Amino acid sequence: MSGGVDGAVDVCVVGLGPTGRALAHRAMRAGLTVVAVDPRPERLWVPTYSCWVDELPEWLSHSAIASRIDAPVVWTKQEHVIRRPYCVLSKRGLWDALPLDDARVIAARARVVEAHRVELADGTQIRAAAVFDARGQASPGRRRTASAHGIFVDEEIAAPMVKPGEGLMLDWRDENGAGPDEPPSFLYAVPLGDGTVIFEETSLGLRGGMPQHELRRRTLNRLAAHGIRLRGDEPSEAAHYPLDDHPPKAGLGQVIPFGSRGGQMHPITGYCVADSLSQVDTALDALQRGEDPIEALWPWQARLVYWMRMRGVYGLGRLTTEQSKAMFDAFFTRPPRQQRALLSAHDDYTALGASLFMTVAQTWPFRWRYDLVGWTNRNRWVDYDFGRPEEVADAIREIDHT
Numbered sequence: 001m002s003g004g005v006d007g008a009v010d011v012c013v014v015g016l017g018p019t020g021r022a023l024a025h026r027a028m029r030a031g032l033t034v035v036a037v038d039p040r041p042e043r044l045w046v047p048t049y050s051c052w053v054d055e056l057p058e059w060l061s062h063s064a065i066a067s068r069i070d071a072p073v074v075w076t077k078q079e080h081v082i083r084r085p086y087c088v089l090s091k092r093g094l095w096d097a098l099p100l101d102d103a104r105v106i107a108a109r110a111r112v113v114e115a116h117r118v119e120l121a122d123g124t125q126i127r128a129a130a131v132f133d134a135r136g137q138a139s140p141g142r143r144r145t146a147s148a149h150g151i152f153v154d155e156e157i158a159a160p161m162v163k164p165g166e167g168l169m170l171d172w173r174d175e176n177g178a179g180p181d182e183p184p185s186f187l188y189a190v191p192l193g194d195g196t197v198i199f200e201e202t203s204l205g206l207r208g209g210m211p212q213h214e215l216r217r218r219t220l221n222r223l224a225a226h227g228i229r230l231r232g233d234e235p236s237e238a239a240h241y242p243l244d245d246h247p248p249k250a251g252l253g254q255v256i257p258f259g260s261r262g263g264q265m266h267p268i269t270g271y272c273v274a275d276s277l278s279q280v281d282t283a284l285d286a287l288q289r290g291e292d293p294i295e296a297l298w299p300w301q302a303r304l305v306y307w308m309r310m311r312g313v314y315g316l317g318r319l320t321t322e323q324s325k326a327m328f329d330a331f332f333t334r335p336p337r338q339q340r341a342l343l344s345a346h347d348d349y350t351a352l353g354a355s356l357f358m359t360v361a362q363t364w365p366f367r368w369r370y371d372l373v374g375w376t377n378r379n380r381w382v383d384y385d386f387g388r389p390e391e392v393a394d395a396i397r398e399i400d401h402t
């Protein structure tokens, strides 16, 4: 396969996040010669990744799953039970399920990434028939953003709200202390399978995102509403990344962006790992056939899906809390295929079109549909002032000690 580029390996993967590691692993298993580059290739990933169980590729060992929720719950104005199993991935389990034993792993930062050449920070050159760029995303700036603040709470303390085997996918109940004139956010809370439950207040689609201090305040308000008192030393995690990194242009003879770098970040859910894992073999099969992996990953159906989802995130980012509830109420009464088309399927454009159309058509009251499609209140939350961290610190202390 390395024919055509003298002294080259078949594949060089730059970046060993979950998507780059999966790519390097599957390339190696396919019999290709692989070099993988990352400044800290042995470091376990920091975020905790989750997905729908049915999104994971068949080749991935079940040991990658740490915790399974058979019927996660969505709270809007009412409770929706989603009969589709969801899971939290084990960081160590996923890592071990993607061994790189036959690949050459180099602990270094790439300085130049080109179609057939990667130059490392110390000047070392790697030549490869194909170079995949899986270096992740740049910071979002004022773009559409996913922001979240998660607090890891012991299972026993979390039990009044989330018991083992249960999970709150989207909790829109009025418990986070945000008023009707403040940008909306929801709670995501799932057991991680290690004796803790993550409570994560999440904002999707705001330009520039929501600051951590505001998300933390809201998370604590929700816990307090259920009588949950923290010890005070619980670890936390932060998320702040763009939702609008678009798919690359097709064409042979160029670097192949992959994972969140390659437009595989879902513009509405902020998820990317499971979809990328399930697309790894599509890219590698195309490569081995001498075809364009970008074309294989991004046929017009998948690009259309991406385009429609971007319309969705624009809509999401301008809604109020009440409007978000009404919209999600409409969405979670759509048939399973339409829900799946929005939440995860890579290229089911007909079901996604129907899902978006019907969600808008069934959002009440009628005038809120104008906000959803952007005819009114297009820039509702742009430049919203969330205040300074110091101003909410007192409120947080009060909640912590009451």
Ligand SMILES: Cc1cc2nc3c(=O)[nH]c(=O)nc-3n(C[C@H](O)[C@H](O)[C@H](O)COP(=O)(O)OP(=O)(O)OC[C@H]3O[C@@H](n4cnc5c(N)ncnc54)[C@H](O)[C@@H]3O)c2cc1C
Binding pocket: 014, 015, 016, 017, 018, 019, 020, 021, 037, 038, 039, 040, 047, 048, 049, 050, 051, 108, 109, 110, 111, 134, 135, 136, 137, 237, 238, 239, 240, 241, 258, 259, 260, 261, 270, 271, 272, 273, 274
């Ligand atoms: C707190 C949090 C929770 C999240 N939860 C989920 C979730 O539940 N499900 C989900 O799907 N997504 C989730 N996400 C989004 C998640 O970050 C991405 O989906 C995922 O990390 C994308 O993986 P990736 O491999 O594309 O990029 P990354 O994970 O960003 O990995 C990029 C890699 O490239 C390396 N790199 C960077 N520059 C260079 C360079 N110059 N040379 C060599 N290597 C380089 C980095 O060291 C890193 O290892 C979450 C994010 C956060 C922050």
